[in-house]
Amino acid sequence: KTLEKIVKKGFQLGADIVKIATFAQKTEDNMTLLNLLKSNKPLAVMCMGEKGKVSRIAGQMLGSQLTFVAAGNQNKTAPGQLTLKEYQTIESIIKS
Template identity: 35%
Template structure:
């Protein structure tokens, strides 16, 4: 499955983008929103929504404090999205997990925008996330060399519900593997929000060529 990343200033704009897309899921980047009104119009998409309120340290589009993020998670959980995404290193991790269960599934994510750690460190990150018993662990790093992809792809040998890939032009191959081995992976609807992110069309074309 492919999750289209939705970046919009208002929820009405986000809904327009989702209506014009054929993604299987939609990651709504709440950290990009400037207007939180009209949340109820998201309800028809609830079963396909991933609510992400990314911290600035891990790629957030706007600066949001922990208390504001926690309040927004609580607000958006009222529509019972399919998933919520919270960073492993976040100080509000446990609070968000408590709020989300049992209405929404939990993605615990880790991002490194400068490098790909050693495989031993990646495995430690995976186990640390698994300690919180999420539904999915997401590990995203930056590929400085093509070999970085191999370390990330090898993680699939150690977990089932894992999304793992590298950002950057040299990390694109890992995004293809992610589309094959992960419960779902990410692609842009219109504008890329991460280095090396492909469009839904590009990713689907690659999968079609590979035979599914």
């Protein structure tokens, strides 16, 4: 409910896209965040941390407006962030 209130407030304040990034303490936290995409509103959602990596791929597949990837391992700006190469590899496996 708290995340839904944050999303609602973001749009009330005039946001074109609302970004929600949380730290995944457990794998199930990904589903909590990804469920926000059911609203069909322009959202960018992602979980950080090792347990949040799945949200960075699944979010794109489920309608998240954007994700963040790093050019390389030294360029990561958040825990659990994928490199561009990792993202592209996973995406190609899923699409094949």
